[in-house]
Amino acid sequence: MSKVVEISPTTRHEGHTKLVLKVNDEGIIERGDWLSITPVRGIEKLAVGKTMHQAPKISSRVCGICPVAHTLAGIEAMEGSIGCEIPDDAYLLRIILQCANKLHSIALHNILSLPDMYLPGTDIHINPFSKEEPVRSVALRIQRLREIGQTIGEIAGGEPIHPSNPRIGGMYKNISPRAKSKIYDLAKEGSELARAHMDFMISVFKDWDNRSTASVASSYEVEKNDKFGFHDQGYMAVDPLYASTNLDADPKWFPERWTEVRPWDWYMGQQDITLDDPNYPNKATTPAGAKAWPQMEACTAVPLYDGAPVEVGPRARLAIFRNYDRKGAMGLQIARQMEYPDCLYAMMDAVDALNTSGPVVADEIPQGDGSLGWAANEAPRGTDVHLAKVKDGRVQWYSLLVPTTWNFPTVSRALEGAPWQLAEVIVRAYDPCVSCATHMMVVDEEKKVVAQKLVQ
């Protein structure tokens, strides 16, 4: 007889989600539903009627972790709709900004992941806040990498979090020669730190993979399964680092291959919760006897590519562009660490190529005729697709298909076969960012989903 256990809320990631898991007598997940319970933001509706300049600034506020991806994807979707090409130096500044944000984001995620991991060769979980070595040096290195990312973002983008410098047609300002060398020096410092740090993190994740038992943070040890966090879904990525838009000579994303399913049709129906565990960390399991209703509670639509869920993010990029093939939750974690040096080298290349006296705003900015534009930005957590239609400078239609939305159904598959007590380790491997993943739907008085946002 299978039992149902609910972990709510899940922790150490952005936003609010929960896990509803059907498990067998051994506690192995037979079906897992991972769903967003973050309230809908309504950004897509708010944007309608706003100027094309305003909408991406609003949409970037959907999240404080990948605001750069949202700003750039939003702006480039608008530029895609109006058909505006930007000057080379503006493009270089955007690349620097993209890498700066990714650097900070990977480092931040290290802190969220480490408490599940062990000091290699020991049974001691890593507490990133511990004052003891070697952890203290690792934590300081993480903070310095974040600081480097944010400082570079602040110089190239105007702000460390929500960048003010990007605009339709390029960037508001180029940077000074002094700022250029400051970025280079910071990136150089970061590249040394990142290499050492990447080696450390990879050894930690490999060590975890080689263990026969594991626990979530302070919880009890359970036996792991062989193919921990494996799934058979495909990958989606448009660029090793930056983006693709409909203006590219050879676009790498195809709107016609994207479809959406209502959560009502995707997630489990109402379930009686029959299993709980007071020893689970944070007492996060819901007491048995309560009910869960995933198809009703999920706040995201389910996007599919070629009719199936896909994985997006670091591993998808490495798999598609570099033949990376390590599967499972740790395979994804390791792929993420491998992006550290890429970020820093790409940043140094871009800043090297930057002409600080070159123009950064297009001479002419068309106002748009309502054509569909899209931009797929390779955000830290995966492909962030924004689609827009702009007419006479105003947004007519705007849609956000953000990274974690793509990963929700894929993660649900990856949960199968794992002991339920370790489900959060799988979720965390995806570095979920949930607040931006929440979409618009229409609900009637009986609380049934009656209308899905009209696509196209």
Add this chain to the structure above:
Amino acid sequence: MVLGNYKTAVCARAADADILKCSQDGGVVTELFTYALENGVIDGAIVAGPGDAPFKPEPIVATTKAELLAARGTRYTISPNMSLIKEATRSYGLDKVGIVGTPCQMQALRKAQLYPIGMRKVPDKIALAIGIFCMENFPYQGLEAIVEDHCNTKMESAVKMDIGKGKFTVYTERGAVTQIPLGATHKYEQPGCHVCLDYVANMADVSTGSVGTPDGWSTVFVRTKKGEDVWSKAVAAGYFETKDIASVKPGLDLVTKLATGKIDRNKKTLEERAKMGVGKGLRNPYI
């Protein structure tokens, strides 16, 4: 207290003849920034650079002595130097920012440091704030009217303007000097200046102005620890000639008199405004 808190008051002028040549008074602002720049106290300063019309300043981030020199001299119209305070730490890449400004700009600066809303990572990068004395300021059109209509001088031919001893004076390249009584300029003042209760930039690290010391010299108040540190080092390094303020004419008494006059007059305006309107008065910006 009309002169604010200060550690020392001194009469000074720049030792560098080049700086003195085109500066307004004793060249204190330009010389002190030069010292700070050359000795790593700041890595750039926000000053009133040349704009697109004569005597119309445009704030710039100066990172060389040449840029500081190009920004010498008083322009009696608004130069929104604070508008660059954040950008200086962003696309300009400065870590130690210097800024010069009128008393109201010094207030804005300190307010931004105290409540850094929209000013993330800015407060700790302010390295040297130099305040200049200020009785009033004019919108650009007002200044044009004063110079062109009252002084009968084209803006293009003016090389220096000065307020002092109850007169507004315009100097031209050809050596012509036109003077009008200051009273004639009052109607062009910014209304905001009539509720301003600070004459000598109480919030600056170092404040300076012409009043109180002989022509070509400046009155200097060294106010903060930071200000004292740079000032004493710059003096020790020979950047300034100084005189005891008590030994010069007209001295601090005149500064005090003018400051008191400004504050009393503007307090009165505040009181009048509080009674203006129906039912509710105009707000006092100080409370």
